[in-house]
Amino acid sequence: MRSSMFRSAQTALRSRVSRSFSSESSPDRKVAVLGAAGGIGQPLALLMKLNPLVSKLALYDIAGTPGVAADVSHINTRSEVAGYMGEDQLGQALEGSDVVIIPAGVPRKPGMTRDDLFNINAGIVKSLCTAIAKYCPNALVNMISNPVNSTVPIAAEIFKKAGTYDEKKLFGVTTLDVVRAKTFYAGKANVPVNEINVPVVGGHAGITILPLFSQAMPKSNALSDEDIKALTKRTQEGGTEVVEAKAGKGSATLSMAYAGAVFANACLKGLNGVPDIVECSYVQSSITELPFFASKVRLGKNGVEEVLGLGSLSDYEKEGLEKLIPDLKASIEKGIKFAKEN
Numbered sequence: 001m002r003s004s005m006f007r008s009a010q011t012a013l014r015s016r017v018s019r020s021f022s023s024e025s026s027p028d029r030k031v032a033v034l035g036a037a038g039g040i041g042q043p044l045a046l047l048m049k050l051n052p053l054v055s056k057l058a059l060y061d062i063a064g065t066p067g068v069a070a071d072v073s074h075i076n077t078r079s080e081v082a083g084y085m086g087e088d089q090l091g092q093a094l095e096g097s098d099v100v101i102i103p104a105g106v107p108r109k110p111g112m113t114r115d116d117l118f119n120i121n122a123g124i125v126k127s128l129c130t131a132i133a134k135y136c137p138n139a140l141v142n143m144i145s146n147p148v149n150s151t152v153p154i155a156a157e158i159f160k161k162a163g164t165y166d167e168k169k170l171f172g173v174t175t176l177d178v179v180r181a182k183t184f185y186a187g188k189a190n191v192p193v194n195e196i197n198v199p200v201v202g203g204h205a206g207i208t209i210l211p212l213f214s215q216a217m218p219k220s221n222a223l224s225d226e227d228i229k230a231l232t233k234r235t236q237e238g239g240t241e242v243v244e245a246k247a248g249k250g251s252a253t254l255s256m257a258y259a260g261a262v263f264a265n266a267c268l269k270g271l272n273g274v275p276d277i278v279e280c281s282y283v284q285s286s287i288t289e290l291p292f293f294a295s296k297v298r299l300g301k302n303g304v305e306e307v308l309g310l311g312s313l314s315d316y317e318k319e320g321l322e323k324l325i326p327d328l329k330a331s332i333e334k335g336i337k338f339a340k341e342n
């Protein structure tokens with residue numbers, strides 16, 4: 001009698017606990033991080049381990065993942081963690097993935113542009129995307145490796161060649177530009193940083209990064225045209241600011257891991273059917289003459305549900321948009337050419 005009372009009390013307690021951690025009842029989701037032992041990869045692995053929407057976390061790199069995986073796996077959160085090292089284990093890392101995040105590749109040093117990374121990173125992205133097409137063709141791909149303006153078109157071409165391309169599932173991660181725009185705007189306009197929304201459109205390099213401060217919410221009347229120009233320039237050069245401060249030790253890693261985790265979380269929520277998930281991302285697009293463009297995107301069960309338009313732009317932003325088109329076009333064409341020829 002007492003033991004059956006004890007058992008039913010235990011069952012009630014267990015269901016109360018599982019209700020209070022509603023994530024435990026959210027669907028199983030596998031996330032793979034490719035380049036997981038790197039400067040971005042490690043803190044991103046940590047942040048994804050903290051995400052209750054993740055049930056399996058696969059950490060892949062060419063070296064160093066057993067240690068990172070062992071370390072992260074001791075954290076008492078939902079996901080099971082496994083490390084995979086070397087090409088032989090790439091298939092296993094990818095199989096069954098819902099979201100694949102790619103921060104694999106070399107970072108900039110002072111004096112370099114993101115395009116200077118093309119020669120090395122294009123090849124890395126090509127081989128990783130070839131494996132994605134084979135082992136998890138339905139996964140949402142979050143591309144972080146630079147130059148994003150070219151690596152996303154490369155990925156699209158590789159998937160087309162493999163016959164698995166779905167434009168709804170390929171994303172260039174430009175969230176760090178949004179994170180920066182919000183931080184810099186809050187500092188200047190003296191508004192609470194956690195309430196700010198600023199769309200950033202275009203691409204992810206120099207003048208192709210176009211923050212739309214005219215659409216910033218909450219609005220601030222305290223900013224002059226000169227302030228907006230300075231904020232725009234700082235957002236466009238945010239990556240270079242970090243590269244120079246790190247003085248040869250790489251580029252943004254911690255803020256990028258945060259931004260990557262924010263974007264992956266949005267993808268997971270969309271997959272799980274949470275409504276109204278909108279983030280800026282560099283995706284296949286028809287809102288300008290360019291085949292790829294970053295703008296606000298509504299995320300859903302299949303990835304991109306809707307690519308949102310640009311909204312109304314200030315004259316300064318219209319000018320910025322016109323200027324960025326040839327730059328971004330050239331980077332897209334370079335990526336496509338590489339993928340077609342290699």
Ligand SMILES: NC(=O)c1ccc[n+]([C@@H]2O[C@H](COP(=O)([O-])OP(=O)(O)OC[C@H]3O[C@@H](n4cnc5c(N)ncnc54)[C@H](O)[C@@H]3O)[C@@H](O)[C@H]2O)c1
Pocket residue numbers: 034035036037038039040041060061062063103104105106107108117121124127128143144145146147148173174175176177204250251252253256
């Ligand atoms: N999209 C963005 O906003 C953004 C922001 C910051 C950095 N980045 C880019 O992210 C990339 C990574 O930066 P990082 O600072 O982490 O560099 P890092 O050198 O610290 O780490 C890169 C990792 O990639 C791994 N790697 C190399 N080739 C690989 C392969 N074939 N398969 C799997 N892993 C491989 C390396 O072993 C290393 O661990 C760079 O290209 C950088 O420019 C993009």
Ligand SMILES: O=C(O)C[C@H](O)C(=O)O
Pocket residue numbers: 107108114146176238239240242243251252
């Ligand atoms: O600037 C870089 O090279 C890295 C990244 O693209 C960034 O914006 O921080």
